[in-house]
Amino acid sequence: MEYDGLKIVLCVSGSVAAYKSVYLGRELLRRGAEIRVAMTKNSTKFITPLTFRAALSAPVVVDQFENPADFNMQHISWSRWADIVLVAPATANIIAKAAAGIADDFISTIILATETPVLFVPAMNKAMLKNPATQRNIKTAEELGYYVMQTESGNLACGEEGEGRFPKISAIVEYVESLIAEKKNSRVKNS
Numbered sequence: 001m002e003y004d005g006l007k008i009v010l011c012v013s014g015s016v017a018a019y020k021s022v023y024l025g026r027e028l029l030r031r032g033a034e035i036r037v038a039m040t041k042n043s044t045k046f047i048t049p050l051t052f053r054a055a056l057s058a059p060v061v062v063d064q065f066e067n068p069a070d071f072n073m074q075h076i077s078w079s080r081w082a083d084i085v086l087v088a089p090a091t092a093n094i095i096a097k098a099a100a101g102i103a104d105d106f107i108s109t110i111i112l113a114t115e116t117p118v119l120f121v122p123a124m125n126k127a128m129l130k131n132p133a134t135q136r137n138i139k140t141a142e143e144l145g146y147y148v149m150q151t152e153s154g155n156l157a158c159g160e161e162g163e164g165r166f167p168k169i170s171a172i173v174e175y176v177e178s179l180i181a182e183k184k185n186s187r188v189k190n191s
């Protein structure tokens with residue numbers, strides 16, 4: 001499926017899988033999506049904003065208070081611009097914040113401000129994922145209307161084996177396609 005100008009805010013949080021979102025972004029671009037990148041401060045320890053700027057030719061924002069001269073409430077303008085907010089990789093932390101309605105950085109504020117579908121693609125250690133707090137947060141996020149992808153099982157970056165791997169790019173793209181189709185259907189139903 002071609003994305004035909006689909007506007008995606010790609011939100012990157014502080015997981016060791018952060019570099020994979022560059023490949024994800026490139027695949028989405030290849031399919032015709034337009035991309036803007038929002039990063040948590042912690043994600044910049046794993047990969048730099050420059051990598052996304054250079055590899056995706058996309059605007060990148062980490063700190064919405066960084067350029068007060070251009071101040072235009074970017075959390076609102078970006079959340080209105082987006083057809084889909086794609087949080088990939090999604091840390092246990094960002095899912096917990098979304099479940100609690102916390103908006104203390106650019107990404108969590110976009111998530112709270114947007115009216116468009118939000119898809120979390122988690123990646124984390126198996127014990128973090130299995131922790132009842134994370135499981136409760138995922139359930140709450142889903143009850144709030146957010147979409148949360150299943151992780152994959154296999155070798156984890158921490159050296160352990162189990163659930164928590166960032167899903168394959170093809171699986172994420174497929175999920176995004178199902179959201180586009182759902183959005184189109186609801187538009188047809190509402191017209």
Ligand SMILES: Cc1cc2nc3c(=O)[nH]c(=O)nc-3n(C[C@H](O)[C@H](O)[C@H](O)COP(=O)(O)O)c2cc1C
Binds near residue numbers: 015093
């Ligand atoms: C090397 C390293 C790898 C990490 N990988 C993950 C991860 O894959 N998933 C996760 O939820 N947290 C991971 N963390 C912990 C998060 O970076 C930490 O919870 C951080 O506060 C998340 O911040 P953010 O959600 O604002 O980006 C990792 C930490 C380190 C030091």
